[in-house]
Amino acid sequence: MKKFWSISCVLLLIGGCSARPQVTSYHVEDNQQEIEKLETVMANQEKISEGSAVFFNDELVVTIQVKPLSKFSKEKITKSFKKEVESIFPDHKVFVSSDLKISWELNKIIEDQADKKKVKKELDELQALAKEET
């Protein structure tokens, strides 16, 4: 039993307390400035462990992973983060999700680096999926 607890504590530490969030991103127009801006915002988030972002025309799709022990207020964290991002990119249509599935899908898009048309389609599908309730 002791062993179990110590192992789970270690895992929680590893999963929960690594200092800075890892960020991956993809800018369709390859605007490094914008990417850096976003990364600095994320770096200041203490409760986020991972983040991904895709810039596409005036759309900005961001997914975040909230640290396990902060997940109780996941909804709030996501909302306040969205506001922050919106204030930095006022001319972008910002979409933020903290869902694991959405972030997996977004990471796939980032990895693929596909052409514009395909990315557009995939991003639309992603946002529709995120809005499903049941």
Add this chain to the structure above:
Amino acid sequence: MISTIIIAFVVGGLVCVVGQLLFDVAKLTPAHTLSLMVVIGSVLDGFGLYEPFIDFAGAGATVPIMSFGNSLTHGAMAEAEKHGLIGVLTGMFEVTSSGISAAIVFGVIAALIFKSKGKVS
């Protein structure tokens, strides 16, 4: 991911300990205990606490029967938000019924294939 599974394990386990205490200390029958837990889930959702609980514990919150009360209440409230008082009645089964429908379907299938065996546990 592993941390999520561990949290689900710990939280789900603790919810079951509460159930066990209702069995052993409060001397409730299983039917009483489960009914009570469903009501607790429903009330927690009324205070808006169950959804954050699901965000936190994942399956640790959705697998225990309490989540059943939560989703019924959630459906009723979501519908009430849109259509006012009448939505309370109509929205109840909107969000969930997967537990009930699965139980019914698999119950009939089980009745078709299985026979009970009086083996000692």
Add this chain to the structure above:
Amino acid sequence: MDAKAYQQTVEQLAPKRPVLRNCLAAFLTGGIICGIGQIISFIFMYFFPFTERTSSNPTVATMVFIAMVLTGLGIYKKIGQFGGAGSAVPVTGFGNAVISAAIEHKSEGFILGVGGNMFKLAGSVIVYGVFSAFVVALIKTILVQVGVINW
């Protein structure tokens, strides 16, 4: 014989329910079931278009399916005797209650037996789930309309 005095004797001599052992068993059993549920929901998220929120429905259905197999093979009642609430509180326990009643009453036919008795044990869960959902939602709706709280 004095009933009160005898009841005291019963209290004294009755084998105590091993509450601590039962709680530990319930914790392990319930925890493992929920952990399995989490793994199943990850599988649904990974291979199918389900989000964290929407994956709970197919997960619950899958858990009930597993409960059916275990119930039919006579394994679930063994888990139940060991785990107590650990196997009763998760949705698999709900499934077990419905499915065991369905199997049990097969002998009275599919309409009156299986159909009529399926919810013999688990019915109260649905009844009070629905009723409390009604009351809670009603109170909240009224409070919102009066303007005391927001959604």
Add this chain to the structure above:
Amino acid sequence: MKNARTYQFASKPSIVSTAVAVGPLEKQSPFLPHFDLVYDDERFGQETNEKGHAYLIEETCKLAIMKGGFQTTDIDLLLAGDLVNQITPTNFAARELATPFMGMFSACATSISTLITASFFLESNLMERVLFGSASQHNSVEKQFRYPIEYGAQKPPTGQWTVTGGGFGILSHFQRDKPYVHSATIGKVVDCELKDPLDMGSAMAPAAFDTIQYHLSQNKGTSYDFVMTGDLGKNGSALLQELIRTSGVSSYLVDQYRDAGAEFYGNNDKFLSGASGAGCSATVYFGPIYAELLKKQWKKILFVATGALLSPLSFQQGESIPCIAHAVELSMD
């Protein structure tokens, strides 16, 4: 003779033959060598549990008749019962046996209440041979009184396991080489306001105590090889011993006391407090104990079968569990 409760049978009606049949799980019993029929199928090859239950009764009765060297037509009366609603398994078995039949219900005390009644018929000299006994089948009894068989409810340590088995015997006029009914005490319903249907032993112990106490007071000076209760289980028999000890009725009884339910499945904790059911006392009394009496291993035994007179409806309505115990003193000269 009014309200006597205890009756002596001057004609010494004898149990001339018995038969005991059990289901597959009862193979674990230390009494196994004394069971006549052991089935591998808990439903005895029948479609439903209830049909299997009826079949068990029918086959056991037939065997008891055969072992006594009789024909079905030699039986003047079948006096039996079980635990299922309206004792339908017994009724259906009686339909197949086609003997004159009267059903009796005293819950798990039916094994002895039928024997007592049979003794009166024999004593009156109007009947020649009465087939008596009781049976229970685990699945059908659990279905009626508790949960579906496959439901995973945790039983507390006071829980008991309903025996699948039946024990029947034929009572006839006195025969020198057979055990006879010396006397019997008819029980009164005792209710100590206990309500836990998973703790029947505790509820039934006071009834057993009441009957034992009365029987002993009417048979002063008799010494018994032992007193054996039906299905109090480990928990209930510990309580009965405590009652005997504190009341000071007869201290030697504390040692010379056995319980069929507590012994039925040996010391297997999986059966919790032990066995119960109308088949528990019947199989043990008319199987192993009867065999020992026949061998003159023992000379005098007091059988006290206990029954909890509840129904699922009564305990759901919050009623307590009324209990009864009937006693028969069997002797072998």
